[in-house]
Amino acid sequence: MADQQLTDLIAQALRACADAGTLPACEIEIALEQPPKPEMGDFSCNIALRMSGEAQMKPRDVAQAIIDALPACGLVDRCEIAGPGFINFHLSPTWLQDAVRDVLLLGERYGTSTAGAGTKVQVEFVSANPVGPLHVGNARGGPYGDAVANLLEAAGHEVEREYLLNDGPDNTQFVLFGASVQARVREILGREFEIPENGYRGEYVIDFARALLERHGAEKLGAIPNDPSGHDEMALLAEEVVVEHIRETLAMLGIEYQSWFSERKLFEAGTVGAKIEDLRRRGVVYEKDGALWLRTTDFGDEEDRVLVRSNGAKTYLMTDLAYVDDKLARGFDHCIYVWGPDHAAQVPSVKAGMAAAGVDPAVTEFIIHQIVRLTEGGEIVKMSKRAGKIVTLRQLIEEVGADVTRFFLLSRSVDAHLDFDLDLARKESEENPVYYVQYAHARISSILREARAKGLSTEDLHEADLSLLQHADEMRLMRWMADYPGEVLDAAMRRAPHRIAHLSRDLAATFHQFYGTCRVIDLEAPELSRARLALVSAARTVLANMLGLLGISAPETM
RNA sequence: GCGCCCGUAGCUCAGUGGAUUGAGAGCAACGGACUUCGGAUCCGUAGGUCGGAGGUUCGAAUCCUUCCGGGCGCGCCA
Known part of the structure; x- marks a missing residue:
């Protein structure tokens, strides 16, 4: 370029x-x-x-x-x-014409580059505990992580999207969820039951219990002992159902993972045990109060952290360090973690832990997104998962649509808090920014259809005489085409899909302005018409490419 | 108390590894534009001491210090 x-x-x-x-x-x-x-x-x-x-x-x-x-x-x-x-x-003067021609020749590949070729990147995102439906609170990481992955692919990286399932045997929340499901199963079977203290009380647990009974039968589930090992067993059975639900919800947003990684595998494959041994050999751990501690303070952390609790359970940090080893063993050069703000405080510990283990912390990159809150009637919608008062991501998608959901969540910088105005999304979904962009795409599609209906060819538009495009609004569109690849690369390097969201609106506006001043189809001026058809066709391609990066549909008609 | 994020137009937000650049967009408000390719559009008007105060520089919304306001964290939970 x-x-x-x-x-x-x-x-x-x-x-x-x-x-x-x-x-x-x-x-x-x-x-x-x-x-x-x-x-x-x-x-x-x-x-x-x-x-x-x-x-x-x-x-x-x-x-x-x-x-x-x-x-x-x-x-x-x-x-x-x-x-x-x-x-x-x-x-x-021909450089802008060359840019338009490149768009027409490269199509959906326009805007991609090979800058990141040879580097294998993993993007891990959402990774919500498999203990219930996704809710709005963890909705942001989905479209964001997916869009960042799209951007990195456009920049030439080999990319894998991964969802980490925190289903380890030492995961307190996971086993607690198993106990909660166990209680509901017993309730349905007419047995004595008690939901554990701090357990999961939401209605959805009953739904999952029912689904489990349907799938496995009362005989099998009833035989599972109501004790810690039974709770773990129940949690693993419930996980299948929960993960299916999560997977379907994310698929509604067009998100498909290449990998669903079970934390439990780290235990079964011995990765966790090996990591502990490695850390012992390095002399960076010590015993205190019956627990095993890592000397993270020697590597920049504020205080030392527990790896193995006094009850023998491994902490989150322990499995996380083993998890990094597994990722690197799978050949990733760079590992991106998209985390919610509630995990921000762990980043220094993980980095220090990696340094203590002799792993270069720079291979990991932690992106913390800020919170999403729903507002309705001017009030913040309060949510609590364990109390069962949640607005699920699925409900939101069904209410306002996948495209609106994605565009809303991707429009803001990942650093900024995001208030999702339900009333606005519902009531004015027809005047949404995403609609404006999609309309530009549909409008160009319509022009191309109309041109063909009037006997103008829309084939081989790259051969059109683009030197006929001299109007200021035409020049602006051409300049837009020329600048686009650099913007994609920039957004990829900054991990900033919201830039693409804003740019998509800008290109739509540039096109609409052009449309107001330049008539495309003019049978009296076939050469100029052909040049303008080439221009709008290129603009449509770039619009579609941007929407593709965002994971939003590009309709031909609306 | 400590750490991280935010504070830009009435509202929601871009711009923040300095620089010919003088602060932008959408929504809301007001005034215009359809015998023509999709009016779900376009054109125009109005609206801001870029939270406050210092500092660095030829130049700061952007960098440094400090204060104010809001959010999120700070466990042998994840």
Whole structure:
């Protein structure tokens, strides 16, 4: 693409200056931006200002040195120094036409790159405990993790989406859930029952108990002892049903995992045991009060952490360290964890634990998303899973639709709190931003249909004479096409799908403006019509590609 | 008390590894545009001391310090 070529040219010029001794060697990243006004050029670069300190030269002199060393090529028409020392580049006029042509030729591949080729990345997200339906509180990680995975794939990485099932035998919550299901099963069977203290009291536990009885029969379930080992057994049986439910709910949002990883496997495969032995050999653990502690303070944590409780149960940190080993053994170069804010405090412990175990913490990346709250009638909807007062993700999707759900959840920066206004989503779902974007896509589809109905070909549009596109609104659309691949890469590197959400709205607006001033189908001007058909077709492709990254449908009609 | 996140237009939010850039969008409000490709659209008006105060710089919504306000965490639970 043009911006990449230009960056390379500047880099060449810098090397030439360094070799000639006119400028010092420089490690500053070359960043291109758009000048404030179109007549100032197509790209500007601030490298001269940023280098002037180290070079001990005036910025404008640095800029001149770079310009003098710039290799000749067909891309750059001319360049000039502006303001305090910016270099403005005017490119040859065909570069925008080339961008449009690239969109038409590459289709859904336009915007992808090979920047991340050769790096295998895992994105683990949601990973809610398999102890009930997904609720709105853990809904955010789903679309976010999935969209980040999409972005990383677009950037050329090999990506795997994984859901970690916290179903370990030492997982207090999991076994407690088993006990709660056990109680409900006994209730249905007419036996004496008691829901454990702090157990799961929600109605949905009864539903799961019923489903279990249907699947396995009263005889088998009734024979399971009502003791800790029975609770564990019951939890494992219930897990199948719960996970099915979770999987279906996420599938409603278009989320498909390549891997569902059972924490229990870490115990059965001996990964946990091996990790403990390894840590002992390294001398980074000690016994205290009957528990096994890890010296995480030696590696930057605030206090030491327990790995094995005095009752023999392994802690979350213990299994997490074993889990990292398993991931790395599976060949991932980089492991992204998408966690809720309630887990933020664990990150330093896990990183310190990895360092203590001689594993480079940099292979992991923890992304903490902030909370989602539902508001209704101006009030925050209170939720408590154990008390059973929850709004499930499934209910939300059924109420406002998958596209609206995803777009709402993806529209905000992952760092920002998100209030999901139920009334607004329900009442005004037809005026949603997602609708605006989808409408642009449907409208272009309609234009292309109409063109064909009037006898204009929409085949081989990349051969159209794009030099006919000179209107300011046409130029803006073309510029949009040219900038798009860089935006995708940027969003991928920043793990910021919300940028794509905002950009999709911007492209839709740019198209709608163009539509207001430029008539596409004009049988009196077939060549111009063909060029404009090429342009809107390219715009449609990019809209569809953005919606694809977000996991939102791109309808031909609405 | 400590840690993390947030504070930008009436509301919901972008922009925050400094720079020719002077602060943007949607919704809501007000005024316009359909004999023409989808009006679920477009054009225009109005609306902000970028939470406050210092500091660094030629230049700060953006970086540093501090204070205020809101959220979330801080277990031998996960």
